[in-house]
Amino acid sequence: MANSPQAKKRARQTERRTEVNKARRSRIRTFLRTVEEAITGGDSSVAKDALKAAQSELMRGVSKGVMHKNTAARKMSRLSSRVKAIG
Template sequence: MANIKSAKKRILVNETKAARNKAIKSKVKTYVKKVETAVAHSDKAAAEEALKAAIVEINKAGSKGVYHKNTCARKVSRLTKAVNGIA
């Protein structure tokens, strides 16, 4: 356990940031799952709507520094490719 005041503060700040990052990642996973479910059911309209919402959330997570920009681009690309693959 830290004895120095600044170290104690860092521990608290790190816990707060970790909780925020975890919540954002969880939200992104939920939106991605909605897209994948729509793709699995071959529902083109629902998949496109879910994709729009997922892209917004993924980019928001990237802008907040939760994900690296290349990770965001990869996730968006894979989801878009899956939605476009629906006949």
């Protein structure tokens, strides 16, 4: 348990950060899910648009520190190859 005022403040900041990061991660997953659904549906143009939106969202997650750069790159690479396969 935090005893010093600074430790208490850091605990409060961590709680707020955790909520923000959880929301960001959830938003990224939603964008990825829309790409998956478009790929499953087989609609090439919808999948390309969804992929473009998901890529910017993934990179935003990287810049905000929610996700590692290589993880985002791997996800984008795999998704783009799947989108290319249906197109």
